Amino acid sequence: MDPSDHLFRREAGRMVATLTRIFGVHNLALAEDVVQDAFCRALEVWKFRGVPENPSAWLMATAKNRALDVLRRERTARTFAPELGRLLESEWTVVPAVQELFGANAIKDDLLRMMFSCCHPRLAEEAQVALVLHILCGLSVSEVASAFVSGGAAMEKRITRGKKVLAGSKRLFDIADAEDFAARLPAVHRALYLLFNEGYHGASSESAVRAELCREAMRLAALLREHPLAATPATFALSALMCLHAARLPARLDASGDLRSLFDQDRSRWDAHLVAAAEKLLDAAASGDELTDYHLEAAIAWVHTTAHRAEDTDWGTIVSLYDKLMVMRPSPVVALNRAIAVGQRDGPQRGLAELRAIAGSDRLAGYPFYHAALGEFEFRSGQPENAREYFVTALALARNPMERRFLEQRVSSCERGASSQRVAQ
Amino acid sequence: MSEFLYLYRGGVRGTSPEQIQNTMQKWMAWFKQLSEKGHITNMGHPLENAGKVVKGSKKTVTDGPFAEAKDIVGGYTLLEARDLDQAVELSKGCPIFEGEGTVEVRPIMQMNM
Numbered sequence: 001m002d003p004s005d006h007l008f009r010r011e012a013g014r015m016v017a018t019l020t021r022i023f024g025v026h027n028l029a030l031a032e033d034v035v036q037d038a039f040c041r042a043l044e045v046w047k048f049r050g051v052p053e054n055p056s057a058w059l060m061a062t063a064k065n066r067a068l069d070v071l072r073r074e075r076t077a078r079t080f081a082p083e084l085g086r087l088l089e090s091e092w093t094v095v096p097a098v099q100e101l102f103g104a105n106a107i108k109d110d111l112l113r114m115m116f117s118c119c120h121p122r123l124a125e126e127a128q129v130a131l132v133l134h135i136l137c138g139l140s141v142s143e144v145a146s147a148f149v150s151g152g153a154a155m156e157k158r159i160t161r162g163k164k165v166l167a168g169s170k171r172l173f174d175i176a177d178a179e180d181f182a183a184r185l186p187a188v189h190r191a192l193y194l195l196f197n198e199g200y201h202g203a204s205s206e207s208a209v210r211a212e213l214c215r216e217a218m219r220l221a222a223l224l225r226e227h228p229l230a231a232t233p234a235t236f237a238l239s240a241l242m243c244l245h246a247a248r249l250p251a252r253l254d255a256s257g258d259l260r261s262l263f264d265q266d267r268s269r270w271d272a273h274l275v276a277a278a279e280k281l282l283d284a285a286a287s288g289d290e291l292t293d294y295h296l297e298a299a300i301a302w303v304h305t306t307a308h309r310a311e312d313t314d315w316g317t318i319v320s321l322y323d324k325l326m327v328m329r330p331s332p333v334v335a336l337n338r339a340i341a342v343g344q345r346d347g348p349q350r351g352l353a354e355l356r357a358i359a360g361s362d363r364l365a366g367y368p369f370y371h372a373a374l375g376e377f378e379f380r381s382g383q384p385e386n387a388r389e390y391f392v393t394a395l396a397l398a399r400n401p402m403e404r405r406f407l408e409q410r411v412s413s414c415e416r417g418a419s420s421q422r423v424a425q
Numbered sequence: 426m427s428e429f430l431y432l433y434r435g436g437v438r439g440t441s442p443e444q445i446q447n448t449m450q451k452w453m454a455w456f457k458q459l460s461e462k463g464h465i466t467n468m469g470h471p472l473e474n475a476g477k478v479v480k481g482s483k484k485t486v487t488d489g490p491f492a493e494a495k496d497i498v499g500g501y502t503l504l505e506a507r508d509l510d511q512a513v514e515l516s517k518g519c520p521i522f523e524g525e526g527t528v529e530v531r532p533i534m535q536m537n538m
Contacts, residue, residue: 008442039445044471047452048500140441 006212008039011056012138015063017110021172022067022088022101024081025117028135028167034070038062064102068094083171109175111136112227115220116173119187122165128191129198130155131162137216147209148198181229188224189238189294192217196242200249204400207253214249218242236285237294243278244301247271259406263310275305293329296321315345332363340373348380368397368407375410384417428466428533429512431502433519435495436526451520459504464515467503474499495526503533 012035019031041062042055052058071080071088080088087097100106118131130148133139139147145155175181198204199213221239224230251265260266282302285295300321307313322338335358343351355361355374364370375390388411395407459465474497478489490497506512509532516528 006443006446008446012442035442039442043445043449043452044499047449047456048468048471050453138442140444143441143443 006138007055008042008059009138011059012039013114013136014107014111015059016135017114018060018102018107019063019067020114021106021110022081022084022098023070024079025169025172026167027078027080028163030070030078034063034066037066060102060107064098068098071098081171108223108226111220111223112230113172113175115188115223116175116181116184117166117169118162119184119191120162120165120169121187123162125187125190125194127158127162128187129194130158131166132191132195132220133213133216134159134162136220146206147204147213148202175227175229178229185230185232186234188230189234192221192224193238193241193294195220196245200245207402211249214242214246218246233285233288233290234292234294236281236287237292237298240278240281240285241294241298241301243274243281244298244305247274247278247305253402257402258409259402261406262304265310267308267310270305278302278305293325296325296328300325313344315341319345332358332360333367335359335361336364336367336370336373343373343377348377351377352381366397368394368399368403370394371397372407372410375414379410379414379417382421384414384421388414388418426505427508427512427535429504429506429509430529430531430533431469431504431516431519432498432529432531433500433502433521434498434527434529436499436521436524448520448524451523455518455520456502458518459515464504464506465502466505469500469502471500472498499526 015035015038016028016031019034020028023031038059042059046052046055071094072091075089084097084101087093101110114136115132118135119128123131126148130144133144133147134141141156141159142152144159145152148155173180173184196214196217199210199215199217202210202213204210218239221235221242224235225239247270248262248265250271251267251269252260254260254266278298279302282298285298300318303314303317303321318341319338322334322341325334326338336355339351339354339358342354352374355370355377358364361370371390371394375387375394378384378390379387391407391410391414395404395411398404398407456465456468460468474494476489478487479485480487504512504515506515509530512530512532516530519528521528
């Protein structure tokens with residue numbers, strides 16, 4: 001088995017989702033114990049006997065047998081999934097019922113059920129994302145905490161509370177109810193969007209961790225696309241958006257591991273397959289009359305990929321897309337990106353004016369790239385000393401070594417710019 | 426060359442799927458290395474924790490062994506080494522030590538005096 005193959009992590013979500021379906025959501029902890037137990041068995045047996053031919057099937061079969069043991073042993077002491085009711089009570093029906101619940105299609109539905117259940121309206125968005133990562137993507141609490149650069153104790157609390165809310169809901173989300181499904185879908189989109197963004201823009205310093213968050217978000221989005229009720233234009237737009245950003249991932253870091261801004265990435269390193277996949281998804285996203293913020297963000301990302309060189313970028317179109325996005329989902333970060341686009345289109349002075357005019361810019365005060373954007377436009381306006389100050393502020397806010405190196409380089413460019421100005425005078 | 430038995434006891438297991446998988450891969454790498462060097466004569470087996478203990482002249486059967494988790498024998502391997510020192514040295518590569526487990530190294534009694 002290839003060590004980079006995160007088999008256990010991947011299977012964990014499927015196993016917990018299916019076991020929770022059988023045991024009932026109130027027995028989530030029991031489902032987690034059974035999964036843990038199956039992994040420990042695998043550890044013991046495989047290390048002596050080697051990895052079986054179909055490791056996923058082995059794990060699933062082990063989980064299934066354990067589930068049957070638990071159902072038989074605790075039939076009288078516990079109640080299991082109410083919607084399966086009597087099927088699990090009698091020895092005549094329990095085996096075929098569990099057999100069927102472990103079928104491939106049933107498992108796909110279980111994953112969706114769990115995904116929708118994790119996006120419970122009583123939980124804050126961050127808690128929903130943490131739960132998705134923990135339950136469906138198999139990350140331990142400390143792994144989730146390190147992905148989000150959050151304290152382990154705080155994350156532990158967030159996840160424990162999330163699980164309590166989940167276990168306290170009477171049953172898993174009913175994916176057969178079209179109305180509830182449509183009502184919950186936007187929250188699921190949002191959670192996957194945040195999960196992807198955490199991987200793409202997040203604070204964790206380890207690029208491997210971050211790439212994995214992006215991959216997980218894309219994997220879960222693909223699951224949505226396979227379900228008739230979830231394959232909506234918004235789902236396609238969100239998927240397209242993820243593909244377009246993921247296409248740029250290989251160029252975000254250069255050969256020496258330094259962060260490259262969109263403007264000086266080696267665009268030949270963008271992943272053409274992902275761009276092509278995104279274009280198909282964009283077509284599918286345009287199939288209805290629904291226009292979401294994901295459509296707009298995907299369109300912006302797509303306009304960038306059509307420019308072979310940064311200077312060929314169609315900033316006019318990008319600004320107008322940001323204008324629409326500001327109407328649909330106004331936020332300081334969207335305003336920041338819009339201001340940058342205006343500066344690209346109309347020159348650094350206009351960019352500075354737009355940046356300073358952002359409503360609620362105090363909410364950007366802790367975000368390094370707000371100060372970096374101010375620095376960038378000051379620099380281009382021929383004010384390297386002002387620019388330097390902004391980059392120094394940004395540097396103090398940098399969240400990982402990659403950002404730090406990137407901003408340090410900008411600070412030294414400003415210093416070089418300032419000294420060459422003095423020489424010229 | 427002499428024959429030895431490794432008895433594996435305890436060893437805290439990883440808490441996340443990823444950690445458990447990593448632990449397993451380390452074990453497999455360790456076994457592979459030992460067998461490539463020709464030390465392993467019998468891979469051995471993992472053992473279930475629960476079983477029965479049969480005891481005394483009355484052959485009383487009880488559930489067991491019910492030792493503490495750290496004392497339960499989890500598996501064994503038979504191997505060949507030059508002497509006890511080498512067998513001990515080889516055991517030090519065992520991933521069980523990352524989880525605070527133990528390896529008991531026992532020479533196997535030989536027929537020829």
